[in-house]
Amino acid sequence: MSLHRRDPPSLLNLAISAAVLNVHHIPNLDSIPDAIVVDLFKKTLASGKLTESVLKVFMATGNTEVLSIVKGLNIQPIYLPVLPTRCSGRMT
Template sequence: MSLPASAPPTLLNLTIDSAVSRIHRITNLNSIPDDIVLDLFRKTLQAGKLTERILMVFMATGNEQVQAFVKEKNIRTVLRPILPTRCSEKF
C-alpha cells in the first residue's frame, strides 16, 4: 500500500511562511495585496508571533478584513500607564 502523494507547497505559501518567520523585521505591508495580508496575519497569529508593534503594522495597512478580525477577536493593544513626574514643576 503506497502513501498518497502530497501536493508540493506553492511559492505563495513558502513566501508567507518565510515572512512569518521574519515578521519582526517587517515595518510596512502597504504594497502587499489585501488577501495576502490577511493570510499573513492569520499565520502570524497561529505562530504566536503577534506583538503590539506587529499588530500596528497590520492595522496600518487599512485592510478591512484584518481590522474586522481584530475587532471580532477583541484583540487590543496594552495600555501602559504614564506616571506623572515632577520634572515639569518649578521649585
C-alpha cells in the same frame, strides 16, 4: 494499497511562511495585496508571533478583514500615556 501524493508547497506559501518567521522585521505591508495580508495575519496569529508592534503594522494597512478579525477577537492595542517633558531640561 495507494500512496498519498503530496504536492510541494507553492512559492506563495513558502514566502508567507518565511514572512511569518520574520514578521517582526517588516516595517509596513503597503505593497502587499490585501488577500496576502489577511493570510499573513492569520498565520502570524496562529504562530503566536503577534506583538504590539506587529499588530500596529497590520492595523496600519486598513485592511477591513484584518480589522474585523482584530475586533472579533477583542484584541486591544496598548496605548501608553506620553508624559510631558520640558524642553529646557530645568525643573522649576
